Amino acid sequence: MITNTTTTAPVPGTLHNTTSLKTLVPVIHTCIGSLPVDIGQRIHAGLAEHYQANMNDLPVAFRLIDSAEGSRDKSVASHGSGTNHPANVHIYEGHSIPALRTAHARRKETAHIADKLAKVVNIQDGGSAHGCNQQPEYGLAQYGGNFPMAERSQQEAVLRVRSIELINRCELRGIRVRSGRKVRSIRWINAAGSTGNGAECADALVAKALAAQSGIGLENHAMVVMPSASTSADPIAARENAGKLILEMMRAVQDPKSIEFNALDGRVFRYDQPVYDTITLVSIGNDYRAAGSRDDLAARLALLGVMFSTTAYLEQSAQAFADSMQSMADTRLGFPFIRSLWLARRFSDSRRNAAIASGEAAAVLSKNL
Amino acid sequence: MNTSIPQTVITHVDAMRATFPTPPPVQSRTNQSVASLSRRGGSAHRLGLGLILVGVAAVLLASGAIARHNGIIGTGIAFLAAAGLVLMMTQPAQFETLVARQERELDEQGRTYAGLCASARDTFVANQNARFHSGISAAISENVSLGGIRGDLLQLAAALRRSAEASKASLDAATAEQARQAALFRGARDRLTALARRPFAAFMGSSLRRTTREALQALGRAAEAGQEAAALAAVITGRLAVADSAALFAEGGAPANLAPEPVEHIDSWRGEAVPPAEDIRSAAAARTLEMLPDLRRQVLDEVSRKVPSETAVRSAAASLMQIERPWPATIGSYVAGLNGALTEFTDRLIKDSREWVSTSGTPGQLKHRKVFLFMEGGASSPIHTLLRDRFHDSAGVVTLKHGPDEILLVTEQRNLRLCEIPEAAACIEAFRSAPQSRKEAIITAVRDVRDIIDYSPDAGHGEDRAMQILAVALALRLVVRTGAQTYAFEDKPIAKGYLGTVEALRLDQRLSEHVAAAIASQVKGLGTDQTVDALVAAAADAQNHVPRDAAKAFRTGLADAVDELRRRDVAVA
Numbered sequence: 001m002i003t004n005t006t007t008t009a010p011v012p013g014t015l016h017n018t019t020s021l022k023t024l025v026p027v028i029h030t031c032i033g034s035l036p037v038d039i040g041q042r043i044h045a046g047l048a049e050h051y052q053a054n055m056n057d058l059p060v061a062f063r064l065i066d067s068a069e070g071s072r073d074k075s076v077a078s079h080g081s082g083t084n085h086p087a088n089v090h091i092y093e094g095h096s097i098p099a100l101r102t103a104h105a106r107r108k109e110t111a112h113i114a115d116k117l118a119k120v121v122n123i124q125d126g127g128s129a130h131g132c133n134q135q136p137e138y139g140l141a142q143y144g145g146n147f148p149m150a151e152r153s154q155q156e157a158v159l160r161v162r163s164i165e166l167i168n169r170c171e172l173r174g175i176r177v178r179s180g181r182k183v184r185s186i187r188w189i190n191a192a193g194s195t196g197n198g199a200e201c202a203d204a205l206v207a208k209a210l211a212a213q214s215g216i217g218l219e220n221h222a223m224v225v226m227p228s229a230s231t232s233a234d235p236i237a238a239r240e241n242a243g244k245l246i247l248e249m250m251r252a253v254q255d256p257k258s259i260e261f262n263a264l265d266g267r268v269f270r271y272d273q274p275v276y277d278t279i280t281l282v283s284i285g286n287d288y289r290a291a292g293s294r295d296d297l298a299a300r301l302a303l304l305g306v307m308f309s310t311t312a313y314l315e316q317s318a319q320a321f322a323d324s325m326q327s328m329a330d331t332r333l334g335f336p337f338i339r340s341l342w343l344a345r346r347f348s349d350s351r352r353n354a355a356i357a358s359g360e361a362a363a364v365l366s367k368n369l
Numbered sequence: 370m371n372t373s374i375p376q377t378v379i380t381h382v383d384a385m386r387a388t389f390p391t392p393p394p395v396q397s398r399t400n401q402s403v404a405s406l407s408r409r410g411g412s413a414h415r416l417g418l419g420l421i422l423v424g425v426a427a428v429l430l431a432s433g434a435i436a437r438h439n440g441i442i443g444t445g446i447a448f449l450a451a452a453g454l455v456l457m458m459t460q461p462a463q464f465e466t467l468v469a470r471q472e473r474e475l476d477e478q479g480r481t482y483a484g485l486c487a488s489a490r491d492t493f494v495a496n497q498n499a500r501f502h503s504g505i506s507a508a509i510s511e512n513v514s515l516g517g518i519r520g521d522l523l524q525l526a527a528a529l530r531r532s533a534e535a536s537k538a539s540l541d542a543a544t545a546e547q548a549r550q551a552a553l554f555r556g557a558r559d560r561l562t563a564l565a566r567r568p569f570a571a572f573m574g575s576s577l578r579r580t581t582r583e584a585l586q587a588l589g590r591a592a593e594a595g596q597e598a599a600a601l602a603a604v605i606t607g608r609l610a611v612a613d614s615a616a617l618f619a620e621g622g623a624p625a626n627l628a629p630e631p632v633e634h635i636d637s638w639r640g641e642a643v644p645p646a647e648d649i650r651s652a653a654a655a656r657t658l659e660m661l662p663d664l665r666r667q668v669l670d671e672v673s674r675k676v677p678s679e680t681a682v683r684s685a686a687a688s689l690m691q692i693e694r695p696w697p698a699t700i701g702s703y704v705a706g707l708n709g710a711l712t713e714f715t716d717r718l719i720k721d722s723r724e725w726v727s728t729s730g731t732p733g734q735l736k737h738r739k740v741f742l743f744m745e746g747g748a749s750s751p752i753h754t755l756l757r758d759r760f761h762d763s764a765g766v767v768t769l770k771h772g773p774d775e776i777l778l779v780t781e782q783r784n785l786r787l788c789e790i791p792e793a794a795a796c797i798e799a800f801r802s803a804p805q806s807r808k809e810a811i812i813t814a815v816r817d818v819r820d821i822i823d824y825s826p827d828a829g830h831g832e833d834r835a836m837q838i839l840a841v842a843l844a845l846r847l848v849v850r851t852g853a854q855t856y857a858f859e860d861k862p863i864a865k866g867y868l869g870t871v872e873a874l875r876l877d878q879r880l881s882e883h884v885a886a887a888i889a890s891q892v893k894g895l896g897t898d899q900t901v902d903a904l905v906a907a908a909a910d911a912q913n914h915v916p917r918d919a920a921k922a923f924r925t926g927l928a929d930a931v932d933e934l935r936r937r938d939v940a941v942a
Contacts, residue, residue, distance in 0.1 A: 140813040201813065236799065240796075240807065243798065244800045244811050246793055247800065251814065286725050296637075300638045302638075303638055311743050311777065313777075324784050334787060334788050334829060338789075338790060340725070340726045340790075342722055344718050344721035345640025347641075347775045355630070356653070357649050357694075357695060362682050363627050363628060364654045364657040369665060
């Protein structure tokens with residue numbers, strides 16, 4: 001699931017303008033669920049547009065995981081480069097609910113998940129091919145059933161963004177890699193969903209714990225898409241899931257000891273430091289602007305994701321807000337931990353400008369010939 | 370007339386004929402051939418007949434009619450042989466040969482002349498094309514529009530075609546004359562052939578000469594007419610070629626009005642492309658008008674190479690814009706050129722970068738907000754200055770150097786509380802309002818679901834909050850005080866002493882959440898009014914709930930709780 005794209009080098013698009021600015025911030029993009037996978041694919045396409053032929057050698061990792069088969073075949077269109085099938089999406093193996101239930105019932109630590117699975121609506125006999133149907137507990141069970149894959153992908157991702165080989169290749173090609181002291185992991189989450197919703201805290205916890213075991217610091221930056229951007233059939237369930245996830249994530253920051261993940265092989269993952277370094281909530285829009293659709297929002301978020309890798313924003317943001325850490329202790333009016341952000345972009349596309357100018361010149365010339 | 374092109378091009382037939390080579394003489398050649406006929410016929414023929422007579426007489430004389438003499442017989446035979454030789458020299462085939470040779474030579478001469486005419490025509494066409502090309506260049510330099518040039522070229526083409534049409538009558542006449550003389554020639558030649566085949570044709574010298582003369586004269590006239598026809602054909606085709614060239618320029622240089630092509634669609638999520646399309650269009654139009662003469666010349670050159678006019682126009686326009694690029698080279702130069710519009714540009718940029726989640730804010734609380742500007746020039750850019758003015762006291766501005774083709778503005782706010790984000794608060798409320806079984810089912814991060822169900826990061830957790838929770842819990846009998854000043858929740862002791870219990874609740878967040886959840890459940894059952902009444906009553910009877918030294922803190926906690934309950938009630942109403 002770590003992307004090693006085999007697509008042909010894309011044609012320069014509007015994201016390719018900043019060729020003179022050859023900077024790269026290594027980042028892991030973790031996307032669990034359909035919307036996050038969509039975002040991840042778009043980020044991949046954006047980075048490919050930006051870094052062109054160097055894309056395969058960037059120390060940037062993508063963990064695209066979904067339970068719905070549809071994500072595998074989804075493609076995104078990149079400006080000027082046509083359709084792109086960028087990233088390798090790992091679809092959960094289709095463990096049936098009874099099989100998952102049996103597996104979780106074997107151990108005392110996971111028995112409560114087996115109990116929950118008893119009440120899960122059976123969507124498909126063959127597994128989760130059509131998603132987890134807004135049942136986060138089913139999402140967690142699927143994550144548990146596919147945990148070896150998730151764990152391996154996390155380890156590979158950390159190694160990729162720290163790979164001296166890839167960093168050297170980038171440096172040789174004139175791309176300056178700005179690695180931080182800690183590995184930065186951007187977690188794209190659909191709060192209204194279920195596949196990512198159920199697995200989110202577990203996967204974030206595992207990411208921190210695995211990195212710590214390797215002696216590597218890891219930052220989890222959660223980008224949580226709120227239900228306003230959801231197209232779920234049941235909006236009430238979407239809001240309930242989102243409310244639950246926000247509480248879980250806040251708890252994982254404020255009281256990380258209460259969060260744990262029990263793997264089916266008997267290992268227990270815990271982490272005694274905040275599981276998330278930032279939690280950013282994203283709605284469908286703000287007071288002035290709104291995205292036209294979920295796809296539009298995914299594309300805008302992907303632009304943000306590209307910006308994380310192409311600018312020094314992450315580093316600068318951490319420095320600029322260092323003084324705000326103190327006020328986090330002031331919980332008199334609630335725990336002040338949520339982040340909000342957005343990006344505005346203006347660009348000059350010489351290809352587009354030339355096309356407009358040539359068209360106008362031809363029209364003027366034909367009139368005055 | 371807009372240009373001098375029509376004057377520079379030769380359209381008159383005679384002027385054109387003057388450039389052609391002089392036709393070779395045909396009449397003199399015919400006369401020479403006719404003159405040679407007398408040599409071949411008259412005296413030789415007579416000499417032959419005389420010799421025959423002498424020979425016959427000598428033979429007869431010697432054969433015995435008069436006297437036998439071998440010498441005389443020999444002489445007679447010699448005379449007969451000489452006569453045969455002379456008559457052989459005057460065979461009728463000689464005349465046919467003469468005619469055939471003359472025909473061949475004149476045909477050769479005619480073909481050579483036609484070739485010379487064609488060559489002269491090509492030279493003429495090239496010269497005339499060069500003349501109107503230079504005329505077009507001069508007109509373009511004088512800023513005459515291609516419409517004007519085109520009009521003149523069309524006039525010229527029409528004049529040349531008219532003139533060519535007029536010359537066609539002369540050509541037809543010449544061709545007809547050639548055909549007529551050719552027919553006469555063929556008739557005379559046929560008669561000559563017939564005559565030559567007659568017995569004793571050798572003795573019909575005068576008839577042979579006359580017929581040969583007629584054939585030669587008809588052949589000469591046909592050749593002359595042929596030369597005239599060749600010259601006229603060259604004149605006509607030459608003028609038509611010049612007319613076609615002029616028309617090609619005129620018709621090719623007049624494309625239909627091309628509408629500007631629609632702007633290529635760029636997804637709006639990529640940001641806003643600058644400069645605006647209208648600015649680029651007006652700059653491109655102005656530059657095109659400035660470069661009009663060069664562009665006209667370029668288009669005409671392309672058209673003369675038979676490139677379709679629309680393609681030629683688009684190609685000329687594209688190549689001009691490739692070189693000129695009449696738009697700011699970098700986004701920094703675009704911003705620098707905005708002048709008065711810079712403020713509006715920056716304001717729109719700020720508005721576009723507003724965080725994509727609605728927040729209400731908490732009065733009196735410091736906002737941790739910063740804007741990050743990535744732009745060419747960094748802090749020296751004018752936008753940085755404007756941003757500093759806009760956010761001079763409420764947010765920090767961090768500006769970093771960036772590529773020349775892009776501006777990025779990120780607005781970030783941290784340390785927001787969930788209660789400041791209406792959508793988040795609504796989602797948490799939806800979760801809390803869900804049936805217990807549903808809540809328990811969907812919780813996935815913790816083993817003990819109460820850690821999430823009772824968790825309230827959206828509510829305050831300071832010392833005041835702990836004091837408020839303990840006071841309300843005591844008032845509602847959820848926390849009980851034992852005789853040893855130990856406070857217990859659900860039969861489990863929390864701490865000893867009132868202030869000690871407040872401290873324990875402040876430090877043990879999970880415990881305080883559980884107590885708060887129990888309070889919320891009780892309040893839900895009692896209703897707000899009844900709860901407020903119970904709290905007010907407890908405040909009035911503080912000594913029965915807490916020790917004397919803790920009464921003040923107890924009352925304060927209850928008062929805060931009552932205020933909060935009333936506020937919440939008003940909000941709901």
